[in-house]
Amino acid sequence: DGGITQSxxxxxxxxxxxxTLSCEQNLNHDAMYWYRQDPGQGLRLIYYSQIVxxxxxxxxxxxxxxxxxxxxxxxxxxxxxxxxxxAFYLCASGWxxxxxxxxxxxxxxxx
Amino acid sequence: xxxxxxxSGPLSVPEGAIASLNxxxxxxxxxxxxxxxxxxxxxxELIMFIYSNGDKEDGRFTAQxxxxxxxxxxxxxxxxxxxxxxxxxxxxxxxxxxxxxxxYFGRGTQLTVWP
Numbered sequence: 001d002g003g004i005t006q007s008x009x010x011x012x013x014x015x016x017x018x019x020t021l022s023c024e025q026n027l028n029h030d031a032m033y034w035y036r037q038d039p040g041q042g043l044r045l046i047y048y049s050q051i052v053x054x055x056x057x058x059x060x061x062x063x064x065x066x067x068x069x070x071x072x073x074x075x076x077x078x079x080x081x082x083x084x085x086x087a088f089y090l091c092a093s094g095w096x097x098x099x100x101x102x103x104x105x106x107x108x109x110x111x
Numbered sequence: 112x113x114x115x116x117x118x119s120g121p122l123s124v125p126e127g128a129i130a131s132l133n134x135x136x137x138x139x140x141x142x143x144x145x146x147x148x149x150x151x152x153x154x155x156e157l158i159m160f161i162y163s164n165g166d167k168e169d170g171r172f173t174a175q176x177x178x179x180x181x182x183x184x185x186x187x188x189x190x191x192x193x194x195x196x197x198x199x200x201x202x203x204x205x206x207x208x209x210x211x212x213x214x215y216f217g218r219g220t221q222l223t224v225w226p
Contacts, residue, residue, distance in 0.1 A: 042218035096143045102154040
C-alpha cells in the first residue's frame with residue numbers, strides 16, 4: 001500500500017541529546033515537509049524539500065536539521081540546540097495540485 | 112499579517128445544521144488551497160482542495176474560493192457529531208522569484224457538533 005510512514009510514534013529525549021525522526025514515503029512525491037504542532041496550536045513549518053538534495057528552512061528551523069538524499073526519505077534531526085523540543089512532529093508529502101498526505105506523527109518528549 | 116488566518120472559534124452547531132469555516136490568506140499569488148480535518152491526537156487528513164474561483168462540492172462539503180478577496184471557506188452541510196474536529200486551512204505561499212512554494216497552515220477552527 002502507498003503511504004507515508006513516520007517512526008517512532010513516541011520518542012523520549014534527554015537533555016543535550018540529538019534525536020532523529022524518520023519519514024518515509026512510497027508515493028513518488030517530490031515535495032516533503034516537516035511541521036511542529038504544540039498543544040492547541042496550528043502547524044508551524046520547520047523544513048521543506050521540493051527535490052532530492054535540496055531543502056529550505058521554514059519559520060522555525062533553528063535547532064533542527066534535515067537531509068534529502070533519497071526521494072523517499074526526509075529525516076529530521078532535533079539537535080541539543082533546540083531548547084524546547086517537546087511537541088508533536090508531523091511529516092507530509094504531496095503535490096500542489098492534489099494536496100498533501102500526512103504521516104501519523106511522532107510525539108517527542110524531553111525527560 | 113500572518114500568511115493564513117482562521118477564526119479560532121470554537122464553533123458550535125447542532126446536528127443537521129450547516130457549519131461555516133472561514134480563512135483568509137496574504138499572498139495574492141497563491142493558487143492552491145486545502146482544507147484538512149484533524150481529530151484530537153491524530154494527524155491532519157485532507158478533505159478538500161480548490162484552485163479555481165467559485166464553489167467545489169464533495170458530498171456534504173463545499174469549498175468556496177474568492178481570489179479577489181483572498182478568502183476561502185468550507186461549508187459542512189447536515190453536520191454530524193462525527194464532524195467534531197479541528198479544521199485547518201492550508202495555502203501554498205509562493206517563494207519570491209520561484210514557481211515553487213511552501214505549504215502554510217492557519218491555526219485551525221475547532222468545531223463541535225452537538226446532538
